[in-house]
Amino acid sequence: xxxGAFGEVRFCHHKITGEARAVKLIQxxxxxxxxxxxxxxxxxxxKSLDHPNIVCLYEFYDEPNFYCIV
Numbered sequence: 400x401x402x403g404a405f406g407e408v409r410f411c412h413h414k415i416t417g418e419a420r421a422v423k424l425i426q427x428x429x430x431x432x433x434x435x436x437x438x439x440x441x442x443x444x445x446k447s448l449d450h451p452n453i454v455c456l457y458e459f460y461d462e463p464n465f466y467c468i469v
Contacts, residue, residue, distance in 0.1 A: 406423065406424045406425040406426050406429075406465065407423075407424055408421050408422070408423050408424070409421070409422050409424065411469075420457065420469050421454075421469075422467055422468065422469045423467070423468040423469075424465045424466075424467055425438060425465060425466040425467075425468070426464065426465060427464055427465060427466065428464065438466060438468075441468075442456065442459050442468060445468075446459075456468065456469070457469045
């Protein structure tokens, strides 16, 4: 779907429900300490929001080479 300096956004489907999702894959190797803090701040903010005009955070995965935000 898109690509940036630290990773990319891909289209996916939830395995059980089949619902369409977007997953943001962020490469850990390209992150500075400051960027890592910013990503976790983004995760915490999105987790607390519930508004029809703001993307909904469903899941967060800490994989060996990537952070995955669904």
